[in-house]
Amino acid sequence: MVAMEEKQFPAWCWSVDQCLKEYNVKLNKGLSSYEVEKLRERYGWNELEKEKGKPLWHLVLEQFDDMLVKILIVAAFISFIIAYLHGRESGEAGFEAYVEPFVIVLILALNAFVGVWQESNAEKALEALKELQCESGKVLRDGYLVPDLPARELVPGDIVELRVGDKVPADMRVALLKTSTLRVEQSSLSGESMPVLKSTSPVLIEDCELQAKENMVFAGTTVVNGSCVCIVVEIGMRTEIGKIQTQIHEASLDESETPLKKKLDEFGSMLTSAIGLVCLVVWVINYKYFLTWDVVNGWPTNLQFSFEKCTYYFKIAVALAVAAIPEGLPAVITTCLALGTRKMAQKNAIVRKLPSVETLGCTTVICSDKTGTLTTNQMAVTEFFTLGGKTTSSRVFHVEGTTYDPRDGGIVDWSCYTMDANLQAMAEISALCNDAGIFCNGRAYQATGLPTEAALKVLVEKMGVPDAKARHKIRDMHLAANYMIDRSSVKLACCEWWIKRSKRLATLEFDRFRKSMSVIVQEPTGHNRLLVKGAVESLLERTKHVQLADGSIVPMDDSCKKLLLLRHFEMSTKGLRCLGLAYKDDLGELSDYSTDNHPAHKKLLDPTCYPEIESDLVFVGVVGIRDPPREEVHKAMGDCKEAGIRVIVITGDNKSTAEAICQEIQLFSEGDELKGNSFTGKEFMALSPSQQIEILSRTGGKVFSRAEPKHKQEIVRLLKDMGEIVAMTGDGVNDAPALKLADIGIAMGIAGTEVAKEAADMVLADDNFSTIVSAVAEGRSIYNNMKAFIRYMISSNVGEVISIFLTAALGIPECMIPVQLLWVNLVTDGPPATALGFNPADVDVMQKPPRKSDDALITCWVLFRYLVIGSYVGLATVGVFILWYTQPSFLGISLMSDGHTLVELSQLRNWGECPSWSNFTASPFTVAGGHVISFTNPCDYFSVGKVKAMTLSLSVLVAIEMFNSLNALSEDNSLVTMPPWRNPWLLIAMSFSLGLHCLIMYVPVLANVFGIVPLTLSEWLLVIMVSAPVILIDEALKSMGRSRRQTTKKVKKM
16 A cells, blocks of 8 residues: 555646646546556555554553552452461351452452443544545546446546535545536535635645645535536545544544543552551561560570461551552542533533543633634624615614524614615525525524525515515514424525515526626516625626615716725624625616526526626625624633633634634733734744744633644644643544544534544533533532542541551551451442532632642642541541440440450550460450350450450441541531531431441341441440541631631732
8 A cells, every 4th residue: 555655646736637647547538447456556445444443451451550450459469368368277268258359359340341441432533434435436437437436446546526415535636617616515624614616726835725725625525516527636544534534543642641540640659658658667566476586695586486476467457558548439539520421411511531521620721613612603694784875875784693593683773674775685685696595403593505695594584575564474474483383494484575576587606706696587577687696896896886775876986986895894804704785687688588498598508608697787785794603602701711711713714704703702802912813724833833832822812723633733732732731622524633632622512523523522512612611610610529529538548547557556456357448448438428529619610720730639738637637537446446445434425334344455455465364354245236245265355355346446437437528528618608418418428328337237147247246325425426526626627727828818918
């Protein structure tokens, strides 16, 4: 196959004869079969290559390339080994021993499954591209026309015939027009809002943008008007659509991690170091229990090592690791993001990739397309003018409404219901010199035919009709239409009135040379009239007279022409697409034209006669049409500025139109000049890298027009290299590479192509820019909520770590076993952490600048708070364990009601020496439900007998974490200003978690698995009294935090 690097043949700047010579082909014969085979050996097949995807095993392995996951794998492996050894020692190998490693492995498997599923969906954009490819075409081979040759078999040099509705099978040079005009819909490829007029003339600039190649048709685009014969110049991966596939693939390789993923990886690395260090310290400080020696003459002798004790303290170190790892965090993050996607879907933002929800929250730049996102993608007349009572005066009318709905808006201060001669002529030309239609698809009004012509028909409906009787009838019809069930077909009653009034006889098609189109109609008087619309300058060159408001026709002098050109210039500078309207009554030999049999019909078949027919016109007025901005965009732009988000508009449309729209939506701040803020794609790419970075670094809005796919991609890449978090919107095939490359790719749901949707992270159901701003606000709220539950889970885990560390440091029996800690981390903490994802958004969420992608997830102050709260959690859980063994009562609550034996704290700290104690006994005791805990060996009191103390420790831990979840409602606000009922889901989740804790405590089978016993009411009261102070401690810390911030603000102001 031919190498992609081979220099492209610039067919657009060569004449048709030169192109035919290049491929040694004749337009009337095509290639021979022999030549086709030779060319296929060189160029290959006309198809898009299938990129090799990652094998399944590779995708699975990638899911484990995460620090937290690696820690979990090690923890699961060690837990399994210890469970196995314990089973061999005790002769029991029940399921209970393997609960911990089994649960961890289950979490890992679920995370891997979700990850693989998301990855396998990522490359669907490349598959969607293939659907754009044409399946067959009419090709000339060996002098014969092959009506449906498979498009795959095309080679450069093939002669292909295209007709209306055909999909273009390859990149081709237009060689011959079979109709006067040829229009191609290529907006999905080039971003142009209108079908593009094509010609056979060479383009003199070789290095021109895609939009300027007016003699080329591109693979995947569609012919909407006319027919032609073309020469294939590029096939397969060398076509424009093939280059886009390559760019999509390259962009997918360039995909970077989300800000949250980076933060969690950093946190995982930090956690790994901390866990490793603390586990080592715990093991080392207890060395005296498993390693002893005697010192003789300063040298250690008689070394004694206890493998059993060493294994015991190793198990404590593993318990510490299990306590420190927030096993439930991946599941809670996924749940929170999934809930976020549901909220966003309700706001018309459909999120395809879960991490995108959070990434939206730290978006710093939105690169937006213009057509259909900032604008309605529905052409509308916003202004028109005609002459007044004399040639030096004009009347300007402003029109409201931004859609194809005839009832959307009206003409401002319209009082011309009787309509003077000029306005009648405007309405007649707009209604009759027109082939468009309008229909309602249930959600929105859409046009058939050219959008500009549809806009003219909507204008006619807003103008009304001059006949009073017909006007009243039409009004009654509109009132009745409001009650109709089927509204799919829109009744354009005013247009129909004009169509019935004047019979259309012939059409003079538009062409690029005279820049106008016209129709011959038979007026009610019986005489023929030519109605013309086209480019204003072109019509004025062929105009000798103008019509005044009273219907009088006067010669057009210089002052009148200057006035008309001035008004036209004023409208053009507003970004309006201006159409001149004119007519002609003296049609000469066509004055009595009625059918194809008329002698003058041959003139209508020859486009070279059209300029002569359309000469000596009577000028009526000018209509200004545009694709207007959406009403909500102004507010959304203000919200973006307030939120510190920059907006950059990147469009394929022309420069003046883009600038006018951007000025209207206030993209630029007051006083900003267009120079330095507005560039074409080609102009920007011609600058040096340092200049490009300098321009993109400036504050305020920017607009890039005539942008090609490579330009969009390069702008996004530069912004990402500068550290920006980039959201990119797009709807066309040409947008797909940039959508894939951006941190957040946002596709349009209504106007978007399947390629764009598959490449995007998010799809807008309503194609509305303001929806993106709402989604950013939701993303920020979700991130704040995620911080809340991460803060909650980590502070709880710090408490567990301190608890186990204190246990080891004091030398007392372990007050919680790994399976209990795993239960707390996964099940008990899970529901409150998930419920924190429902916290209401802060009122000022969009009044703060975006957080930086390198902002710490855990600041020094937050870490200090973790340590303070964690220290209390550790002291409370270990403290209640010691209280049960050493104290008869606490705060008036008796601890001796079950009849257990009290010991000294020194005995508890040296429980390992129990076998050497003389006369030590431990009485059996009763737990709730009447079950008796007894021992054959008194020393079992510190292992089997610790079941009640361990239950109290676990219950205190659970209760503290429930109270701590209330602290996490707000990072800084007190529970007085942010009461718990602001988030009722949290109260439900707390009740559910406590219910689960009671379930494992009071169901005997589960109690045996988790090594706990039921508690009495007085013992529960003790648990609550020990746990509740955590709220007061955090309230004090929050108050300190608020004071610190206020002090910092005052210092900054000074």
